[in-house]
Amino acid sequence: MSKKLASILEWGTLLISTGTVCFFLVVIMWDIISKGAASLSWDFITALPTDGMTKGGILPAIIGTVLLTLITALVAAPFGISCAIYLNEYASDNWTTRIIRASIRNLAGVPSIIYGLFGLALFVQGLHMGTSLISAGLTLGLLSLPYIIITTEEALRRIPASTREAALAVGATQLESIRDVVLPSAIPGILTGIVLTLSRAAGETAPILFTGVAFYINNPSGYLNQEFMALPYHLYMLSTQHQAIEQVRPLAYGTALVLIIVVFLLNLSAFYIRYKHSKNE
Amino acid sequence: MQLAQREQIDKVARLLFRTTGLLVIAILGGIFLMLLWNTVAFFLKVKPMDFITGTQWNPSGSQVSYGILPLLVSTILVTFGAMVIAIPLSLGTAAFLSEYAGKTLKNILKPVIEMLAAIPSVAIGFLGIVVLGPGIAHLTGQSNGLNALNGAILLSVMALPTIITVAEDAINGVPSSYKEASYSVGASKWQTLIKVTIPAAAPGILAAIMLGVGRAIGETMTVLMATGNASAFPKGFFHSVRTITATIAIEMGEVPYQTTHYYALFAIAAVLFLITLAVNLIGEHFVNKYRKYQEA
Numbered sequence: 001m002s003k004k005l006a007s008i009l010e011w012g013t014l015l016i017s018t019g020t021v022c023f024f025l026v027v028i029m030w031d032i033i034s035k036g037a038a039s040l041s042w043d044f045i046t047a048l049p050t051d052g053m054t055k056g057g058i059l060p061a062i063i064g065t066v067l068l069t070l071i072t073a074l075v076a077a078p079f080g081i082s083c084a085i086y087l088n089e090y091a092s093d094n095w096t097t098r099i100i101r102a103s104i105r106n107l108a109g110v111p112s113i114i115y116g117l118f119g120l121a122l123f124v125q126g127l128h129m130g131t132s133l134i135s136a137g138l139t140l141g142l143l144s145l146p147y148i149i150i151t152t153e154e155a156l157r158r159i160p161a162s163t164r165e166a167a168l169a170v171g172a173t174q175l176e177s178i179r180d181v182v183l184p185s186a187i188p189g190i191l192t193g194i195v196l197t198l199s200r201a202a203g204e205t206a207p208i209l210f211t212g213v214a215f216y217i218n219n220p221s222g223y224l225n226q227e228f229m230a231l232p233y234h235l236y237m238l239s240t241q242h243q244a245i246e247q248v249r250p251l252a253y254g255t256a257l258v259l260i261i262v263v264f265l266l267n268l269s270a271f272y273i274r275y276k277h278s279k280n281e
Numbered sequence: 282m283q284l285a286q287r288e289q290i291d292k293v294a295r296l297l298f299r300t301t302g303l304l305v306i307a308i309l310g311g312i313f314l315m316l317l318w319n320t321v322a323f324f325l326k327v328k329p330m331d332f333i334t335g336t337q338w339n340p341s342g343s344q345v346s347y348g349i350l351p352l353l354v355s356t357i358l359v360t361f362g363a364m365v366i367a368i369p370l371s372l373g374t375a376a377f378l379s380e381y382a383g384k385t386l387k388n389i390l391k392p393v394i395e396m397l398a399a400i401p402s403v404a405i406g407f408l409g410i411v412v413l414g415p416g417i418a419h420l421t422g423q424s425n426g427l428n429a430l431n432g433a434i435l436l437s438v439m440a441l442p443t444i445i446t447v448a449e450d451a452i453n454g455v456p457s458s459y460k461e462a463s464y465s466v467g468a469s470k471w472q473t474l475i476k477v478t479i480p481a482a483a484p485g486i487l488a489a490i491m492l493g494v495g496r497a498i499g500e501t502m503t504v505l506m507a508t509g510n511a512s513a514f515p516k517g518f519f520h521s522v523r524t525i526t527a528t529i530a531i532e533m534g535e536v537p538y539q540t541t542h543y544y545a546l547f548a549i550a551a552v553l554f555l556i557t558l559a560v561n562l563i564g565e566h567f568v569n570k571y572r573k574y575q576e577a
Contacts, residue, residue: 010471014381017373018390021445024438025397031412032404079301086298100302103309109561110312110554111499113526117533117550121315125538142308149305173291203401206501206526210533232403232502239407240506249411256404267399 036257039250045258053216053238054247058255060217064228065262068137069202071224075141077194080148087149088156089164089178108146115143116207124211134224136212143207144197151193155186188277192270199266203259205232215241231259316554319547323347326541332548338512338528340542347545349552351514355429355522356553358515359504360497362433363440367493370437371444372479372486378445379452380474398442402502409435409507421519427509430518435503440493447492451485451571452478484571491564495557501526525553 047057083100091097119139129135159182167177183190205213214227215237238252239245324332327347335348378390409431417426455478463473479486509521510531523531529546536542 007469007471011381014373014377017370018377018382020370021374021397021441022390022393024441025393027412028400028405028408028438029396031408079304082298082301083305086302090295090298091302096303100305103306105565106558106561107305107309107312109495109499109557110309111501111526111557113499113501113529114312114316114550114554117529117547118312118315120533121319122311145305145308173287175291175294176287199399203403205401205403206530209530232401235407236403236502236506239410252407252411256407259401260404263399263401264396267395 032253032256032260035250036253039254040257044254049216053242053251054244058229058231058234058251058258061229061231061234061255062258062262064133064213064217064230065202065232065259067133068140068208068228068230069198071134071137072140072144072201073194073198075138076144076148076197079141080145080194081152081190083145084149084152084156085178088153089174089182104146104149108150111206112143112204113206113209115139116210118142119207119211130225131210131212131214131227132225133212133228136208136228136230137224139207139211140201140204143204144201147197147200148194151197152186152190155189155193156182158189159185188273192274192277195266195270195273199263199270202266203232203263205230205236208233231255231262235259312554316547316551319544320551322539323541323544323548326544332545336514338523340532340536340545345541347541347548349525349549351512352523352525352528352549353552355508355515356498356524356526356556358429358518358522359432359436359508359524360494362429362518363436363497364490364494366434366437367440367444367497368490371441371448371489371493374441374445375448375452375486375489376474376479378449380470380478394442394445397438398446402439402500403506405435405439406503406506409503414507423519425509427507427521428519429508429515429522432504432508432522432524433518435507436497436500439500439503440497443496444489444493447489448482448486451482451489454485454571455481482571484567488564488567488571491560491567495560495564498560499526499553499557501530505530525549 044057045062046059048059050056083104087097087100091100116139119135119142123129123135123138124131129138163181163185164177167181168174172180208230212227213230213233215229215233217227217229235252235255238248238255242248332347332349334350335346336350337346337348338351339346374390374394378387382390410427413431413434414426417428417431418424419426459477459481460473463477468476504524505527508524508527510523510527511521512523512528513521515522529550532542533546536546
């Protein structure tokens with residue numbers, strides 16, 4: 001075999017792998033966008049479902065997902081940032097710190113369905129919150145926590161020690177140095193991490209299955225103690241459980257497209273924050 | 282404000298931050314205790330040996346049995362299939378990204394991988410039903426293509442971004458002096474990649490694979506939607522299977538609280554938890570090995 005042919009074959013192997021990965025994304029995006037676009041209309045995103053879910057829009061599912069993601073943020077962001085501040089600014093390298101770090105890494109690897117069981121046992125049954133928006137939001141908050149801690153700590157680590165020392169040197173307490181100097185400069189990095197984590201939480205289905213999501217709520221109130229609809233669960237039900245599956249397929253495609261748009265918008269805003277920040281530096 | 286007061290506030294804040302740190306341990310401990318508690322309750326009613334060696338999962342039939350084997354074998358089968366597809370593809374892509382692709386191509390490929398990672402699992406499962414399923418059915422002549430192969434392909438798509446990103450970091454981290462030494466004795470780019478760079482990055486690549494395995498084992502929605510969920514003992518890639526995660530998702534919504542069946546679902550979740558814990562610990566071991574190696 002000539003050397004040239006060999007090198008083409010070798011290079012080709014890598015190129016085919018990369019091409020296949022791109023092909024997967026193209027197929028996924030093409031199928032959902034081309035078929036979902038037909039169902040997408042102003043009515044689809046602003047109307048209630050009608051006729052046993054075979055017609056109408058998905059407004060309650062959109063509202064449910066937005067509220068759920070907001071609660072997740074309210075639960076996980078303060079908790080996660082505080083924990084990251086402790087780890088990066090205060091903790092010394094002792095066994096407690098090492099156990100905290102090991103716990104965070106392991107929590108990040110716990111399957112999402114197990115978070116669902118934990119939410120069911122702790123919030124729904126243990127604390128008598130029932131299957132509700134707040135139970136599901138707390139469950140997703142716990143799921144998001146390790147990612148927010150990890151990304152926040154990374155953002156804090158990027159702030160040079162001299163910044164903190166300068167604040168301490170002019171007489172600030174450690175809290176004042178963190179609040180007035182460290183956090184403001186780390187905010188873009190922290191926000192990027194939070195928004196990326198939320199984009200993942202918005203698409204999660206398994207943790208909310210037993211903690212509060214419902215297929216149909218005829219009066220979506222948005223109250224914390226009531227069940228709610230959500231985009232990912234709606235897609236799951238439309239594509240597997242509906243009695244007229246073929247008939248509702250366009251609705252399922254439309255739901256999939258809206259879900260992907262929501263997730264990508266969150267991703268894009270994270271990249272925008274990162275991009276704007278890197279330009280300022 | 283008085284200095285003493287400011288210092289007081291500082292102390293309180295420090296305590297608060299520390300408390301949240303300790304709460305993280307409590308959450309992992311809480312998950313562990315919840316699984317343990319319910320698993321013990323299960324083993325008070327069902328013999329552990331019947332659970333571990335039972336070949337039938339049939340919680341609602343006349344002959345009730347809680348054997349985990351069919352679920353465990355299904356999970357392993359689908360994960361194994363996913364890795365057979367994902368490992369070569371992601372290593373090829375990672376090597377291409379770090380060794381061959383120019384800056385422009387990299388700037389296109391990186392967002393592609395990030396987008397793939399961002400797609401929700403339920404959307405991928407949906408495509409398993411509407412695109413991959415009919416495709417497999419057409420090729421094999423089956424009535425529907427909801428089987429282990431379908432699930433494995435979808436899981437490989439989900440594991441790809443994780444493995445590619447971490448493996449690329451590992452390949453990038455190999456010191457350039459290694460490659461230069463290889464080039465200087467006349468090795469080609471490919472020979473250097475296969476014989477020098479990849480072996481040097483091996484611990485990092487193994488850590489990447491372990492992360493991918495962990496994701497695939499714990500994934501619920503894609504397998505729930507794409508594998509058909511037949512509860513019979515799995516026969517192969519072209520048959521319907523029912524993984525541990527799918528079983529929990531299907532049955533937990535229907536069981537009354539604190540019945541044997543309810544406890545049984547926590548018991549299989551405990552097994553899943555232990556498997557992912559072991560996979561993560563193995564991955565961490567490789568990460569540490571790689572780090573030491575790089576520092577040396």
